[in-house]
Amino acid sequence: MKNIPPETSPFFPRDREWHPPAFTPGYKTSVLRSPQRALISLEGTKSEITGPVFGHNILGEFDNDLIVNYAKPGEMAIGERILVYGRVLDERGVGIPGALVEFWQANAGGRYRHKKETYLAPLDPNFGGCGRTITDENGGYFFKTIKPGPYPWPNGVNDWRPAHIHFSVFGHGFAQRLITQMYFEGDPMIWICPIVKTIPDENAIKGLIAALDMQNTIPHDMRAYKFDIILRGRRSTFFENRKEGN
Amino acid sequence: MVQPLTYFKESASQTAGPYVHIGCTPNFSGITGVYETDLGSGSMVNDKTRGERITIRGFVYDGAMTPLKDALIEIWQADADGFYNSPSETRGKADPNFLGWARQPGDMATGEFVFETIKPGRVPFRDGRLMAPHVTFWIVARGINLGLNTRMYFSDEEAANAEDPILSRIEHRVRVPTLIGKREGNTVTFNIYLQGENETIFFDI
Numbered sequence: 001m002k003n004i005p006p007e008t009s010p011f012f013p014r015d016r017e018w019h020p021p022a023f024t025p026g027y028k029t030s031v032l033r034s035p036q037r038a039l040i041s042l043e044g045t046k047s048e049i050t051g052p053v054f055g056h057n058i059l060g061e062f063d064n065d066l067i068v069n070y071a072k073p074g075e076m077a078i079g080e081r082i083l084v085y086g087r088v089l090d091e092r093g094v095g096i097p098g099a100l101v102e103f104w105q106a107n108a109g110g111r112y113r114h115k116k117e118t119y120l121a122p123l124d125p126n127f128g129g130c131g132r133t134i135t136d137e138n139g140g141y142f143f144k145t146i147k148p149g150p151y152p153w154p155n156g157v158n159d160w161r162p163a164h165i166h167f168s169v170f171g172h173g174f175a176q177r178l179i180t181q182m183y184f185e186g187d188p189m190i191w192i193c194p195i196v197k198t199i200p201d202e203n204a205i206k207g208l209i210a211a212l213d214m215q216n217t218i219p220h221d222m223r224a225y226k227f228d229i230i231l232r233g234r235r236s237t238f239f240e241n242r243k244e245g246n
Numbered sequence: 247m248v249q250p251l252t253y254f255k256e257s258a259s260q261t262a263g264p265y266v267h268i269g270c271t272p273n274f275s276g277i278t279g280v281y282e283t284d285l286g287s288g289s290m291v292n293d294k295t296r297g298e299r300i301t302i303r304g305f306v307y308d309g310a311m312t313p314l315k316d317a318l319i320e321i322w323q324a325d326a327d328g329f330y331n332s333p334s335e336t337r338g339k340a341d342p343n344f345l346g347w348a349r350q351p352g353d354m355a356t357g358e359f360v361f362e363t364i365k366p367g368r369v370p371f372r373d374g375r376l377m378a379p380h381v382t383f384w385i386v387a388r389g390i391n392l393g394l395n396t397r398m399y400f401s402d403e404e405a406a407n408a409e410d411p412i413l414s415r416i417e418h419r420v421r422v423p424t425l426i427g428k429r430e431g432n433t434v435t436f437n438i439y440l441q442g443e444n445e446t447i448f449f450d451i
């Protein structure tokens with residue numbers, strides 16, 4: 001890891017017109033779970049600009065291979081084999097090294113391995129559905145998995161989720177903490193999904209659609225999808241004129 | 247034309263969904279054998295951790311006063327001396343026996359979350375004034391489109407709370423108690439209300 005001095009300035013404000021608002025009645029669960037009063041703005045103090053660091057020692061050998069990390073020895077998960085790769089960057093375009101990226105998804109039939117999941121599609125005995133990795137010195141990451149299937153969910157009587165992978169990402173400050181979802185290029189289900197449609201800005205949605213990248217396929221093995229994740233940028237510290245502790 | 251400002255936009259948030267446990271606490275969700283333990287689970291404290299042991303417990307309530315049973319809560323806090331265990335902490339070195347971060351799912355049957363931690367020390371605000379001891383909370387769940395940020399202060403810190411630069415500038419004083427965890431013995435109860443008369447103050451951090 002490059003030895004760059006840690007940054008201590010606050011983050012760019014979050015663009016709340018870009019993110020989904022809390023109250024989105026098309027996604028019914030949000031109705032009773034959306035705060036109704038204005039958020040109170042809090043310019044980053046130490047409590048927001050700092051954040052935990054996770055070392056590569058937490059990772060197991062197959063944490064970033066969902067095809068095998070739950071499979072019985074010698075077996076593999078069923079489905080379209082894909083490589084998902086990209087970089088975790090901040091809004092300045094700076095790669096974020098050491099970022100913990102966690103991901104979870106349904107199996108190829110659109111079924112999650114979870115006690116509360118009721119979809120009739122079968123479980124794959126060799127697929128758990130979770131993985132994680134930590135970005136390299138340039139912010140790069142990758143993992144292997146199978147392409148998740150779309151699935152119906154209780155919202156409207158005929159609402160379906162497009163194929164997607166959930167992502168949880170840590171940056172260097174707790175204020176960068178983000179959960180989002182990755183969609184797949186060309187999927188017509190994206191534009192009719194009530195959860196996707198919580199995002200008001202079409203360009204913001206496009207930013208969550210991974211591109212099929214035939215340059216980075218593994219020949220005779222798997223196709224590649226590129227998915228960059230952008231976290232909040234930090235302000236420049238042209239003037240360190242604020243008194244901060246000591 | 248002027249030179250373009252080449253900034254990217256933050257990736258738009260999407261809800262953590264009902265199955266956030268699969269990715270963040272797989273052992274809790276019944277997926278065993280992939281990770282040895284769930285990251286951030288268990289006590290935040292070991293024998294050598296400095297500071298006063300406390301237990302934080304509470305529920306996250308929706309607008310119908312029903313506790314969420316699928317929420318995931320993360321906390322981030324300073325050590326007993328007010329230092330964060332982070333490279334961006336430049337004032338001093340934090341207790342090596344205290345990470346300061348933890349993650350707990352609400353109980354699947356009741357929704358209750360529990361953190362075994364220590365009471366944090368005071369951390370300076372941007373202008374150098376001391377903030378009262380507090381724990382930063384981040385809450386995600388199905389139906390929450392963008393993670394919610396709040397803080398828990400402590401009921402046994404009346405004097406420090408009174409001079410806290412964040413608490414003291416909240417216009418609607420009647421809402422301030424929503425940020426105060428109620429301490430009884432070593433247990434601090436902190437319920438989070440997403441809506442209603444007692445809606446918790448959430449911050450745009």
Ligand SMILES: [Fe+2]
Nearest residue numbers: 161164166263
């Ligand atoms: Fe999902």
